[in-house]
Amino acid sequence: MEGDDWVGDALTEVERPQSLVMTDAGRGSVFGTFIHSAGSRWLVFAEPNPALGRALIFYTESEPTPGEFFNDYFLRPLLFAGALAFLLAVLLAVLVARSVVRPLQNLAVAAGAVARGDYDQRVPPRGPEEVRDVAESFNRMSAQVNATQTAQRDLVANVSHDLKTPLTAISGWSQALLDGTAGTPDEQRRAAETIFDEAGRMARLVNDLLDLARLESGQFQLTQRFLDLGQVMADVERGLLPRARDREIDLSLDLSPTPPVLGDRDRLVQVFTNLADNALTYTPVGGRVGLAVRAANGAVEGVVSDTGPGIPEEELPRVFERFYRLEKSRTRGDDNRRGSGLGLAIVEELVHAHGGRVSVSSRVGQGTTFTVSLPTAPAE
Secondary structure, eight states: OOTTTTTTOOTTOEEOOTTOOOTTOOTTOEEEEEEOTTSOEEEEEEEEOGGGTTOEEEEEEEOOOHHHHHIIIIIHHHHHHHHHHHHHHHHHHHHHHHHHHHHHHHHHHHHHHHHTTOTTOOOOOOSSHHHHHHHHHHHHHHHHHHHHHHHHHHHHHHHHHHHHHHHHHHHHHHHHHHHTSSOSHHHHHHHHHHHHHHHHHHHHHHHHHHHHHHHHHTOOOOOOEEEOHHHHHHHHHHHHHHHHHHTTOEEEEEEOOOOOEEEOHHHHHHHHHHHHHHHHHHSOTTOEEEEEEEEETTEEEEEEEEOSSOOOGGGGGGTTSTTOOOTTTSOOSOGGGOOOSOHHHHHHHHHHHTTOEEEEEEETTTEEEEEEEEEBOOOO
């Protein structure tokens, strides 16, 4: 207010809004909207002061327009809150970006290194849970790729070695036949036998590789029927009995009543023939090889045991690896039947294809036992 415009005006026409309640106001207080004689509207509040007699402590402010009220009590606070929220959002975005983007950048660098052939890459699992899960998945993938590449290199090296040996023998003896070095009938017969044996060895290696490749790729088809595993084992025993007698090894068969299994007869014969053939190969003259079939815990087990030199405990986990041979841990009794190192790997794949499992136990100096467990056939 300016000058003495308020002098002489009575505060008797103060409009108090019905919704306005002031609990702290005392008796004689005046508050509300006052219309000045000049026509202006004011918000007033007057409180009597007992110390000054009838004097009032007076406060007044011009009544704001709707635009001014919205600007002062809504727009400015909203703008201030919005600016503060924006700054907080920017700060949180920077923090989140640092915690997410940096691990992802490390992951991208490691992925690029793997693409260039460096399969030993690992990334630390940092950041949010989802980013840590991605990092751990990448580490598992990198380890698997590394293992696969190592196995592939070993496979190429082993195949090359196993093919080079018979090829060298075939080349040498065929050259001896061509240039007349093997001139006597005995030498010519020896050359022919060597070429025949080494060619058969190469054929077995190629067939084993093809079987293993089909098994691992899921392209191997099984013709499954209801089978008596005891009859399968009896067929295996009959097929290997001449060789066992030739090597003076006691080959025994122990069968007990078992429920039928669902499987491919030819492939199960291949499984147990492979296991029994290995047992005969490693068992010394005068030893024993046992074949047995028994029921156990809802499954049917086929067991092949021998009294050979056994396998050291530290090497047992490796017996089903491709190209792993046991010459280091067991003395071969038949050097003329050198295997490809794929037989037990094929056995494991075939057993898994039948929904079963194969295990091995051994004691050095006492022998080795292979156990094939197959699920019983469901009701027809």
